[in-house]
Amino acid sequence: MIMERLKVGNAKLEEIDMLQEVTKQIEGHTICALGDAAAWPVQGLIRHFRPELERRIRDRADKELLAASG
Template identity: 70%
Template structure:
């Protein structure tokens, strides 16, 4: 079902973002998944899980992209001088 599979997938991607392991492309994919879950479930759990993520992306996308880039920069090995 969209809810059972979608909410688990959204949680895993958000966890990767918090840990700094996400990629910029995952923001678009995450938004697409929230749109597929929203309104396609019997109960309100799907909508309740999708809406905060949609709001986060809508209002803070540049911050998310900057944070992903910052994590990636820190995790890259430094070149030897």
């Protein structure tokens, strides 16, 4: 799951954009309002914390690179 990988920094940077696109495809395209409601927290996370998500991904990649070279 992308959200789990984002949580630990094990996602790819392009997955942030992919997740944002998926939420836009859900929002406004479902019969049930719960579809929209499910997309909003993810959109808010990306909108407000994108730099932190990207930093977490880069930090994990840097640590893995150091461990591999070390």
